Amino acid sequence: MIAQTYKNWECIVVDDGSNDYTDQLMEFYCERDARIQFYHRPAHKPKGANACRNYGFALSKGAYINWFDSDDIMHPEKLTLQYFAVVKHDLDIHISQSIYFKRTISDDNLNELKSFNFESDLFNDFISYVLKFFTPSSLIKRDFLEKQQITFNEKLHRNQEFEFYIHVLANKAKVTFSDKVLTFVRSHSSSISFSGYAKEKAMSIFYSNFIILQKYPDRINQKSIAVVKDRIITVYSSLLINKDFDSAKEIIDRLSQSLLTNNLYRLKFKLAYFSYRFFNGGNKILRF
16 A cells, blocks of 8 residues: 555555454554554454455545455555546446466466456346456445445355445446456465355355345346356255255245246255255256
8 A cells, every 4th residue: 555656545454353463563554654544343343354344434534445455465556547547437436457366476477367358238247257356456436335325245254245246236337447457366275265065155155146136136137047046056055965954944935035036946946955854865956
């Protein structure tokens, strides 16, 4: 942040409960730069990036927001280029390219770069993963988020950024993309990943996809409906394989509330449920 060529910024750091030297480090920077502020996540807020992002947003005063993870790196001209782009073109969001790196940023990282790939419908392209981007690469107009009442879902343990941008794109945000790399995303062994079974993460994936069927039936196209339904089947299968029948029953109940799930689709879920419950198998029913 300190290296940014654009100087009129505020940096709000929210500690999610670290047990290292973060307090001492932030005290050092706050004393030397009034633009930097340091807070701890309030005890009544749930642990996790979602609550920290929302809390930081509530504390902020800027007209534009850029959420950024602690171990990623900004290009020195990131704020300059994106700020002047959103102002010049009256945008709600400007999204730049991002690339992964491990220890150092090298030309090898840049060689892996691919241009943004999307058609005309950003909402459906994002659902089907035709369009992909990272939260740190976005500069977002504050007024847009407040008007649409969009925040991060603090109940989700996975797919929270996916769900956030579903709401952003569903509300027809004015977006521009740039293939210039302005964000470097660190990839390391402690990165959050969905390895093995975890109920909270599985159900988060379900709800982040189910909300699309439930809230945006008039915006989603047939291709995206098929993609979302297939993801739900994958999550449901993991619940049955791990004998988490209570969560599986919760999904069955939720699917009955969607106009985009027909009787045959819901019947497959019920048949698979009873097959796994009493015969310890039945995945082929879901894929039939």
